[in-house]
Amino acid sequence: MKVRTRFAPSPTGYMHIGGMRTALFNWLYAKKHGGQFILRIDDTDQQRNIDDALAPILQAFRWLNLDWDEGPEVGGDYGPYFQSQRGDLYTAAADRLLAEGKAYRCFDTPEEVQADKEAARETGKPPEGMRRSLALSEAEIQQKLDNSNPWVLRFKVPQDRKVEIEDEIRGHVEWDAALMFDPNIMRSNGSPLYNFATVVDDAQLDITHVIRAEEHLTNTAVQVLLYEALGEPVPAFAHIPFVMAPGTKKKISKREIDKYRKSPQFKILFDLSNSVLPQIGLDEETLNPVMVEFYEQTGFLPAGLLNSLGRTGWSFDETTEFMSLEFLIENFSLGRVVKAAAAFDPEKLMSYQAHWMNELSASERAERCTPFLQKAGLLSAEPSDADRAKLALVVESLGDRIKVASDILTYGYFFKNEIEYDEKAFNKRVAKGNVPELLIEFRPVLAELADWTLESIETALQQFSESKEIGTGLLINALRIVSTGSPAGPGVYDCLVIVGKETVLTRIETAIGKATAG
RNA sequence: GGCCCCAUCGUCUAGAGGCCUAGGACACUAGCUUUUCACGCUAGUAACACGGGUUCAAAUCCCGUUGGGGUCACCA
Numbered sequence: 001m002k003v004r005t006r007f008a009p010s011p012t013g014y015m016h017i018g019g020m021r022t023a024l025f026n027w028l029y030a031k032k033h034g035g036q037f038i039l040r041i042d043d044t045d046q047q048r049n050i051d052d053a054l055a056p057i058l059q060a061f062r063w064l065n066l067d068w069d070e071g072p073e074v075g076g077d078y079g080p081y082f083q084s085q086r087g088d089l090y091t092a093a094a095d096r097l098l099a100e101g102k103a104y105r106c107f108d109t110p111e112e113v114q115a116d117k118e119a120a121r122e123t124g125k126p127p128e129g130m131r132r133s134l135a136l137s138e139a140e141i142q143q144k145l146d147n148s149n150p151w152v153l154r155f156k157v158p159q160d161r162k163v164e165i166e167d168e169i170r171g172h173v174e175w176d177a178a179l180m181f182d183p184n185i186m187r188s189n190g191s192p193l194y195n196f197a198t199v200v201d202d203a204q205l206d207i208t209h210v211i212r213a214e215e216h217l218t219n220t221a222v223q224v225l226l227y228e229a230l231g232e233p234v235p236a237f238a239h240i241p242f243v244m245a246p247g248t249k250k251k252i253s254k255r256e257i258d259k260y261r262k263s264p265q266f267k268i269l270f271d272l273s274n275s276v277l278p279q280i281g282l283d284e285e286t287l288n289p290v291m292v293e294f295y296e297q298t299g300f301l302p303a304g305l306l307n308s309l310g311r312t313g314w315s316f317d318e319t320t321e322f323m324s325l326e327f328l329i330e331n332f333s334l335g336r337v338v339k340a341a342a343a344f345d346p347e348k349l350m351s352y353q354a355h356w357m358n359e360l361s362a363s364e365r366a367e368r369c370t371p372f373l374q375k376a377g378l379l380s381a382e383p384s385d386a387d388r389a390k391l392a393l394v395v396e397s398l399g400d401r402i403k404v405a406s407d408i409l410t411y412g413y414f415f416k417n418e419i420e421y422d423e424k425a426f427n428k429r430v431a432k433g434n435v436p437e438l439l440i441e442f443r444p445v446l447a448e449l450a451d452w453t454l455e456s457i458e459t460a461l462q463q464f465s466e467s468k469e470i471g472t473g474l475l476i477n478a479l480r481i482v483s484t485g486s487p488a489g490p491g492v493y494d495c496l497v498i499v500g501k502e503t504v505l506t507r508i509e510t511a512i513g514k515a516t517a518g
Numbered sequence: 519g520g521c522c523c524c525a526u527c528g529u530c531u532a533g534a535g536g537c538c539u540a541g542g543a544c545a546c547u548a549g550c551u552u553u554u555c556a557c558g559c560u561a562g563u564a565a566c567a568c569g570g571g572u573u574c575a576a577a578u579c580c581c582g583u584u585g586g587g588g589u590c591a592c593c594a
Contacts, residue, residue, distance in 0.1 A: 008594085150592095152592055170523070179520075181590075187592040188592060193594090213588095215587095216588095217523065217588070218521075218523090218590075241523085242588090246529075249587065250587085315531055317532070319543080321531095339523080340525060341524075345530060348529075348543075348544045352544095401556050425554090472553065481554090486555090487554055487555075492554080
């Protein structure tokens, strides 16, 4: 049998990082077994702006290179793939259940149902009055129908049995049907409830493996019964633990974002957010680390996020950490999914990210950095050859200092005409001792250099230091601040070459002026 | 509260009765390297929730306790 898995997001306007992990596991399982991955949109409860709310979700899949075999935009033989367009399917299934006596019209008011449930809560058993509508005669039912009394469709749970599944991750799980409350499967307006719609859809779509978050484990009991009542084969289930927020035991959630902002475990991500988003014109309030979009916008690599997602709640063996998407496809298995919930770890994500960034060539890294400089207004939309050459030089000399593409903005000073001095560093390395005097003497040496290369500058500096009987570190450290303003960055000679001879000479003058002024 | 799930270093995990003096990775600490920063290298700190069984032998199997989580909607 051909493996078919699915991910069924609601159009919420963003792709949740935890949901992405669930989707990834579904996708991997399908790919690993040469099957199909289907995207179905659970929009029964949504009304408007479906397109807007769906776009970021599809974009997240595209960005991570997780293609879907059937679903929005690509279509497929089992469509439509929006629940809002599959009404006939649910109605037909509901009619059949009603006709076969497997479901019944419940005329209880919501208040009655509520009261029943509260009364029964203590015992854990279904309430006495649950099936009072079932006792109604044909005539009584007809009369209520004629009076347009509202009703919902309830599934009649066969109570004299157990419901059992062999979960691919959790193993044997069973429930006592006698303890189950007849679930509402159709609203009074005729639209289906989740548990019903999902079963009808998964059956119709020939889904073979339902891989979803463990919060659905309890729902599975009802769903199994529904499959059976509908005469459909029950798919294999795999309930994966959910992704917790770092430093907590709770599922990671967008609602808790304000707490996360203060969490030390999240610091690395919010620091990035705070420094990068304002520079590229994005709002820190609307974009955050719970959303997959955040990682795309701050310059993570798909490989970095994928590696992180693939390793939270799953492992290949005792040592393998770095996994490409190809590796994951080749080796993924539900059997190795960890049963306990796992916390998403930003620090570890960063280490995966750094690894995959380093796998890229300098020119590939430069390409990733380009849009960030452009959005920050530090590089024109159509860079000149000189601009490109400079960027290439900067990225090359920065090496592994660029972990996420937006890190290039930390070194934005290479692309500005005016530099800002790090005051502390300036006082420590420039406005100190006889450094200003040394700079005054060294400047003409640089000015007379025929070549402006790493080697020529280094040689000149060493000879000069030797003649003055000083360590090279003195000028090296001073020149870094003088030429870039910043205490951190590439080697000085790289800095000097990148900044350029004329500018360096000018900046030495400026720095001397500043250092001697006060 | 009923039902269901889960439980190894701070974190992600390895471990399917003896390879466990519990392994790897991230983080952390120290040292080395070094012209800053970063990288790299070396070393170190650090865990089987608890209590009973079963067994010659248990992190691994069973039971219980505790703790954590999920779920009990005309949400998905």
